[in-house]
Amino acid sequence: MQSPTPPEALVEAIDLVLKYQVRTGHPLFFNQLYARADPVAIAADWVVTATNTNSFTYEVSPVYTLIEAETLRKIASCIGGAFADAHDGLFVPGGSISNLYAMHLAHHRANPDLATKGASGGPRCVAFTSDQSHYSYLKAAKVIGLGSDNLVSVRSDGRGRMLADELEVSILRAKADGALPFFVGSTAGTTVLGAYDPFDEISAVCARHGLWHHVDACWGGGALLSEKHRHAMAGASEADSLAWNPHKMSGAALQCSAFLNRHPGLLARVNGTSAAYLFQPDKLNASLDCGDKTIQCGRKADVFKLWALWKAKGDAGMARTVDACFALAAFMAGRLRADPSGQWALAYEPSCSNVCFWYVPRRLRPFSFAASTEAQRAELHGVAPHIKGEMQRRGDAMIGFQAANGRPNFFRMVFAHADAVR
Amino acid sequence: MQSPTPPEALVEAIDLVLKYQVRTGHPLFFNQLYARADPVAIAADWVVTATNTNSFTYEVSPVYTLIEAETLRKIASCIGGAFADAHDGLFVPGGSISNLYAMHLAHHRANPDLATKGASGGPRCVAFTSDQSHYSYLKAAKVIGLGSDNLVSVRSDGRGRMLADELEVSILRAKADGALPFFVGSTAGTTVLGAYDPFDEISAVCARHGLWHHVDACWGGGALLSEKHRHAMAGASEADSLAWNPHKMSGAALQCSAFLNRHPGLLARVNGTSAAYLFQPDKLNASLDCGDKTIQCGRKADVFKLWALWKAKGDAGMARTVDACFALAAFMAGRLRADPSGQWALAYEPSCSNVCFWYVPRRLRPFSFAASTEAQRAELHGVAPHIKGEMQRRGDAMIGFQAANGRPNFFRMVFAHADAVR
Known part of the structure; x- marks a missing residue:
């Protein structure tokens, strides 16, 4: 038989929910196609x-x-x-x-x-x-x-x-x-x-x-x-x-x-x-x-x-959010391309506000999917889950990864809100 | 092109929504199988x-x-x-x-x-x-x-x-x-x-x-x-x-x-x-x-x-709400049955917390579905929409009605929350 929980314990439970739920509104949450909800919408x-x-x-x-x-x-x-x-x-x-x-x-x-x-x-x-x-x-x-x-x-x-x-x-x-x-x-x-x-x-x-x-x-x-x-x-x-x-x-x-x-x-x-x-x-x-x-x-x-x-944003405000997401993706893709170290590689040319990329460990650099061996792909495949696990343990960022179309696990960075910063 | 609405106008819009939305939490809202939401749930x-x-x-x-x-x-x-x-x-x-x-x-x-x-x-x-x-x-x-x-x-x-x-x-x-x-x-x-x-x-x-x-x-x-x-x-x-x-x-x-x-x-x-x-x-x-x-x-x-x-109510509290809804329905059905004037007639013996009844206009009293003529049923059929329209215009109560199983329009009073009063 479950007894009533006193109000102060319920408030404590809600505090725990807020503590342990993932902060999808965090500026470094890039895991899903949704993210920060606007306060007016909430x-x-x-x-x-x-x-x-x-x-x-x-x-x-x-x-x-x-x-x-x-x-x-x-x-x-x-x-x-x-x-x-x-x-x-x-x-x-x-x-x-x-x-x-x-x-x-x-x-x-x-x-x-x-x-x-x-x-x-x-x-x-x-x-x-x-x-x-x-x-x-x-x-x-x-x-x-x-x-x-x-x-x-x-x-x-x-x-x-x-x-x-x-x-x-x-x-x-x-x-x-x-x-x-x-x-x-x-x-x-x-x-x-x-x-x-x-x-x-x-x-x-x-x-x-x-x-x-x-x-x-x-x-x-x-x-x-x-x-x-x-x-x-x-x-x-x-x-x-x-x-x-x-x-x-x-x-x-x-x-x-x-x-x-x-x-x-x-x-x-x-x-x-x-x-x-x-x-x-x-x-x-x-x-x-x-x-x-x-x-x-x-x-x-x-x-x-x-x-x-x-109503709150007006047409121009609604457009600005979309433009900002697209622009952030283009900016990031440009940075990845311009990096001379070989530690980043685009898995695909970006569309919409999705940027799909690999972090390439030192000994696989420079990485080219077309020229890679099966063993290299298998090694790269294990990198994203490892980095993501670390991000989750630290709680500093979340970025989704997946394998797709025969390519080993890559990160998919999605800009789903305009508040990410360059 | 839609311009941004200033915050104070948005607040006014929300006030208008609250004014013109139906008060489903009102103690006299009996129109649907849901009604007053509990503040904890909200x-x-x-x-x-x-x-x-x-x-x-x-x-x-x-x-x-x-x-x-x-x-x-x-x-x-x-x-x-x-x-x-x-x-x-x-x-x-x-x-x-x-x-x-x-x-x-x-x-x-x-x-x-x-x-x-x-x-x-x-x-x-x-x-x-x-x-x-x-x-x-x-x-x-x-x-x-x-x-x-x-x-x-x-x-x-x-x-x-x-x-x-x-x-x-x-x-x-x-x-x-x-x-x-x-x-x-x-x-x-x-x-x-x-x-x-x-x-x-x-x-x-x-x-x-x-x-x-x-x-x-x-x-x-x-x-x-x-x-x-x-x-x-x-x-x-x-x-x-x-x-x-x-x-x-x-x-x-x-x-x-x-x-x-x-x-x-x-x-x-x-x-x-x-x-x-x-x-x-x-x-x-x-x-x-x-x-x-x-x-x-x-x-x-x-x-x-x-x-x-x-958690807030405990098992006993959850049970109490259900028991109260059933008891209110039984109480109301009893009142309708005990009324000697003939102005109320149960359309069905109640189950769960549903009470299905007619308001019978004076010249149709006493009303018995089994003994009624087609003309009497047709007349009774028009009564519930008329009363409901009046309730809606006055805004004092809402109770659903329907025709079902060949019976003319009757009210369906449903007790969906424990806060209705006898």
């Missing part, structure tokens, strides 16, 4: 928690419902193109769920019997993503009953960008196999390399073959806010859907994930159940309810932190 | 937001990762039976997602090829829920590609409890049709009537036919905390999985939803992708990472508010 989220409601009906969430619609409009206008003309959307719990929504909508568009008859007797649908895409596409393929065999991995170029020609070849091959290609998941800012896929080319391929084009801009979508970097998103505005996580790079506290598509009404048609006890047409203002568009019932008003943050 | 959630991290790896979320495991153990011990011996679980964003997890796991258990080959060439799987179950089962059936035709609605009795005999007949019929029955979703505390399905009988049927039994205890799961009411959950401990939303009835701020199952390792097997950049085995303490069990990537540490709340 305060706004506190308000949402204190008002404790559910964004499923206008009746119980009038202000957040209106703010969500307004903020989605604002994002749609940043995406521009087809999204500015017509859009629909939701704030959802995370980018993986955004990618799931996209694949789910596309799946239903491709197979109109899916909602009633299910997938089992239906066509074998096939989806396409690049070999650099986020693992949530694979999770989504398993959730919607597509299966990993029907998620085709399309090769990327040396910077991590999906090869549109290869995509088209893969689509034609799937058609020849009797399958129904239905979905392409491209990426703006891949997780490891930060690559931006060629959205205009991919949109053209999708249009030619009737596939849904979803842009996972969870990480790199901030480029939409910046005059300087929005060229990287060219063509994304012609996609069918787009996901953006303002809790990455933009300082909205976790979670803050926007999912938009340019097919108004489709979310409600695919996900709607018109639950009689909740979405009664004889209530006041029932037309403003957005719960029937979701795969959730309860949904926290994650939108409010982005709304408050954007 | 404070704990504020801490989670301030520490801004992601519960996917131990590395970036050490304290919350350990607290989640500990809290799931605590809940499993409350469920008892098979769950106390072995369990696995997660905190997820809402009860609908919990039900989705359950159906998704069951789907993969029933069809081991699903993860790779997908559903299209596989068996026609069929799931079963009662006609009183939550609409999220239908949403989940559409998400996982099952299709609404393959979600069979099983009749319930006059109190809203699934008829186990009818369930077995439905399963046999599906088998005779060549389908593969795989999942039963029962309910502890149905949304409208608050009914508890006969879990022991359903578990026995599921065991006989090899189906996964999931208990949606999102609303009524609080009964597990109470010596007085846990008899309603008899047999739930032999189910395969269970969902409980402590943001309902227990005062944890939205969202706080626990999903448990008693098949350790299955979540990771079904949802795992072993993303190379995140779940590297060469990191420190990687075995404690729980991200590979989820369908999300980013996941907020919703567990912490329940942990703090439970």
